[in-house]
Amino acid sequence: MxxxxxxxxxxxVAVVGAHLKWxxxxxxxxxxxxxxxxxxxxxxxxxxxxxxxxxxxxAPLAGANEASWLELDQDIASLxxxxxxxxxxxxxxxxxxxxxxxxxxxxTGGWGFNAVRVNIVGSVEDVAVKVSWDMKSGSLVxxxxxxxxxxxxxxxxxxxxxxxxxxxxxxxxSNKLLFISTTANAANEARDNGVMLxxxxxxxxxxxxxxxxxxxxATDENYYTARAAFTVMGAGGFNSLEGGRGSSDGTNASIxxxxxxxxGATFEGDxxxxxxxxNLDAIFFHLDMVQYDDTFAGLDTNLGTxxxxxxxxxxxxxxxLDDNMEVAARHEDFDDVDSSTRLSLAFNYYSVLPxxxxxxxxxxxxxxxxxxxxxxxxxxxxxxxx
Numbered sequence: 156m157x158x159x160x161x162x163x164x165x166x167x168v169a170v171v172g173a174h175l176k177w178x179x180x181x182x183x184x185x186x187x188x189x190x191x192x193x194x195x196x197x198x199x200x201x202x203x204x205x206x207x208x209x210x211x212x213x214a215p216l217a218g219a220n221e222a223s224w225l226e227l228d229q230d231i232a233s234l235x236x237x238x239x240x241x242x243x244x245x246x247x248x249x250x251x252x253x254x255x256x257x258x259x260x261x262x263t264g265g266w267g268f269n270a271v272r273v274n275i276v277g278s279v280e281d282v283a284v285k286v287s288w289d290m291k292s293g294s295l296v297x298x299x300x301x302x303x304x305x306x307x308x309x310x311x312x313x314x315x316x317x318x319x320x321x322x323x324x325x326x327x328x329s330n331k332l333l334f335i336s337t338t339a340n341a342a343n344e345a346r347d348n349g350v351m352l353x354x355x356x357x358x359x360x361x362x363x364x365x366x367x368x369x370x371x372x373a374t375d376e377n378y379y380t381a382r383a384a385f386t387v388m389g390a391g392g393f394n395s396l397e398g399g400r401g402s403s404d405g406t407n408a409s410i411x412x413x414x415x416x417x418x419g420a421t422f423e424g425d426x427x428x429x430x431x432x433x434n435l436d437a438i439f440f441h442l443d444m445v446q447y448d449d450t451f452a453g454l455d456t457n458l459g460t461x462x463x464x465x466x467x468x469x470x471x472x473x474x475x476l477d478d479n480m481e482v483a484a485r486h487e488d489f490d491d492v493d494s495s496t497r498l499s500l501a502f503n504y505y506s507v508l509p510x511x512x513x514x515x516x517x518x519x520x521x522x523x524x525x526x527x528x529x530x531x532x533x534x535x536x537x538x539x540x541x
Contacts, residue, residue, distance in 0.1 A: 245275065245276075245277035246275070246276055246277065247273065247274065247275055248273075248274045248276070248540075248541060249271075249272045249273040249274050249287075249540070249541060250270065250272050250329075250330040250538060250539060250540040250541065251268075251270070251271055251272075251538070251539045252268065252269040252270040252271075252272075252329060252330060252335075252536065252537075252538045253266065253267070253268055253269070253536065253537055253538075254266070254267060254268075254269055254335055254515075254534050254535060254536035254537070255534065255535045255536075256532055256533070256534045257532070257533045257534075258530055258531070258532055259531045259532075259533070260529060260530050260531055261530070267291075268291035269291065269329065269335060269336070269536070270289055270291055270329045270330070271289060271290040271291045272287060272288070272289050272290075272298070272329070272330070273287060273288050273289075273290070274286075274287040274299075275287070281304060281305070282302050282303070282304045283302065283303045283304065284301075284302050284303075285299050285300075285301060285303075286299065286300045287299040287300075297316065298316075298346060299315075299316060299317055299318075299346065300315050300316045301313050301314060301315030301316060301317045302314050302315055306352075309354045309355055310352055310353070310354040311352070311353050311354060312350065312351070312352055313350070313351040313352075313353070313365075314350050314351075315348065316346055316347065316348045317346060317347070317351060317365075318344070318345075318346050319344060319345060319346070319347050319365055319367060319378070319380045319415070320351065320353070320363035320365055320380055320382045320413070321344050321380055321382060321413045321415055321428055322338075322340060322341050322344060322411075322413065322428055322430055322443055322445075323384070323393045323411060323430055323432065324337055324338045324340070324341040324397070324430070324441065324443055325337065325340075325341035325344040327341075327395070327397050328395070330510065330513075330538050330540050331395060331396045331397055331401075331510060332397050333397040333398035333439075333471065333473055333481070333483050333501065333503070334483065334485065334499060334501050334515070334517055335501075335515050335517050335534050335536045336517075338441075338443055338469045338471070338485070338487065339455070339456075339457050339467055339469055339487045339489065339497065340428070340443045340444070340445045340467055340468075340469060341443070342456040342457060343445070343453070343455060343456050343462065347365075347367035347368055347369065347378060348367060348368050349365055349366050349367030349368060349377070349378075350365065350366055350367075351363060351364065351365035351366075352364050352365075356383065356385075359385055360383060360384050360385035360386060361383070361384050362381075362382065362383045362384075363380070363381070363382045364379075364380070364381045364382075365379070365380045365381075366378070366379055367380070369417045369419070370417065370419060370422070370452070371419040376417065376418045376419050377417075378415065378416075378417040379415065379416050379417070380413065380414070380415045381413065381414050381415075382411060382412070382413035382414075382428075383411065383412055383413075384409055384410070384411035384412075384430075385409065385410055385411070386407075386408075386409045387408050387409065387410055388406055388407055388408040388433065389403060389405050389406050389407030389408065389433075390403040390405075390407045391407055391408070391409040391433070392407050392408050392409040392431075392432035392433030392434060392440075392441075393409045393411065393432055394432075396509070396510060397441075398439050398473045398475075398481055398483065398503070399434065399437055399438075399439045399473055399474070399475035399481050400475075400481070400505065400508075400509060400510070402433075402434035402439055403434075404436065405436065406433070406434070406435050406436075407433045407434055408431065408432070408433030408434075409431070409432055409433060410429075410430070410431050411428075411429070411430040411431075412427075412428065412429055412430075413427070413428040413429075413430070414426070414427055414428070415428075419452075422450075422452035423450055423452075424447065424448055424450045424451030424452055424453070424463070425448050425451070426445055426446060426447045426448065426451060427445070427446045428443065428444070428445045428446075429442075429443070429444050429445075430442065430443045430444075431443075437474055437475040438472065438473070438474055439471075439472070439473040439474075439475075439483075440470075440471065440472055440473075441469075441470070441471040442468070442469070442470050442471070443468070443469050444466060444467070444468040444469075445466065445467060445468075446466045447462045447463055447464065447465050447466070448463070448464070449463050449464040450463065451463045451464075455467070455489060455491070457489075457497075458489060458491065458495055458521075458523075458528050460489065460491040460492070460493070460495070460528075461491070465489070465490040465491060466490050467487065467488060467489050467490050468487070468488050468490070469485060469486070469487040469488075470485065470486050470487075471483065471484070471485040472484050472485075473501075478505075478508065479504060479505040479506065479508060480502075480503065480504055480505070481501075481502075481503045481505075482500075482501065482502050482503075483499075483500070483501040483502075483503070484498075484499070484500050484501075485497075485498070485499040485500075485501075486498055486499075487499075491523075493523045493524040493525040493528060494523065494524050495521065495522065495523035495524075495525070495528055496521070496522050496523075497519055497520065497521045497522075498519065498520045498522075499517060499518065499519040499520075500517070500518045500519075501515060501516065501517050501518075502515070502516045503515050503516075510540055511539070511540050511541075512537075512538070512539055512540075513537070513538045514535075514536070514537055515534070515535070515536040515537075515538070516533075516534070516535055516536075517532075517533070517534040517535075517536065518531075518532070518533050518534075519531070519532045519534075520532075
């Protein structure tokens with residue numbers, strides 16, 4: 156098995172290495188000849204340089220490793236005889252997330268599922284495996300299906316379908332969110348099929364790089380994602396539970412920077428992401444901002460508006476009233492042509508700690524110059540995890 160791990164690690168390194176080489180060649184050859192007469196870099200190169208400069212600036216500030224965004228390690232470590240269903244090292248978990256929603260603008264109301272999730276996790280020797288499905292639509296929809304192993308001491312390989320590692324708020328499981336729905340920026344992210352490498356940056360932080368199919372599936376170009384995260388204070392702020400439940404005492408903070416790029420036959424585009432999370436005792440804070448270039452092909456999941464040439468941003472604050480109660484507020488600016496914003500308020504009651512049963516009351520108000528986008532929503536949600 157150690158030989159197999161070494162071979163697969165070498166293959167993954169070669170794949171990503173080839174992609175990085177392609178990016179360097181593209182960067183050098185995409186600059187117009189006239190640019191050699193001027194010190195101003197090409198716009199596409201300029202954005203890559205911003206990411207590199209930010210990475211170089213943040214690295215000296217980092218102090219400890221970010222909490223792993225992959226929850227598979229925790230699932231494997233927590234397997235117990237009571238959870239075994241089909242042999243040693245195999246377990247089933249999941250959650251049900253149901254809500255009632257009233258839309259005062261549309262004068263409608265009713266119940267719906269946010270998620271009906273089933274996860275199967277296990278291991279084959281030193282290879283961890285996860286497969287998950289969702290049934291909220293009434294039929295099985297594949298979510299995750301990947302294998303993960305350590306290719307070397309400081310690098311792991313994930314192979315299959317997984318969440319692209321762009322924002323920590325997206326990689327946080329749906330049953331561990333502070334609000335019933337995730338942030339607007341995280342809602343624009345997706346799972347994809349491909350390969351990912353991740354590891355630690357010495358004692359400074361963590362990194363992930365991925366090459367996946369992208370919008371054109373397996374026909375031509377790939378979708379590339381890279382992310383680095385650093386703990387700049389205390390125990391860090393990127394935790395598996397969003398909000399005050401997942402925070403350590405004292406002052407803690409983490410910062411992440413990410414970059415994604417896709418070039419298809421009929422479309423291309425890239426985006427740069429910045430994310431900050433942490434807490435000051437009972438006060439939790441989170442900020443995310445994504446800058447899309449003017450050629451980015453895609454629509455905002457919430458509003459259906461174009462993402463090209465926008466920089467949507469969200470700010471979240473919460474306060475733990477007690478060990479089992481939390482209040483939160485979130486403001487999001489979609490940065491679209493209609494100046495759309497969303498204000499959300501939440502009250503959470505964690506009736507079975509730490510994350511077995513949760514009641515949530517959410518209110519959100521979407522304001523926009525386009526009246527068709529405006530909405531006032533009131534939700535009452537229940538999440539049960541098993």
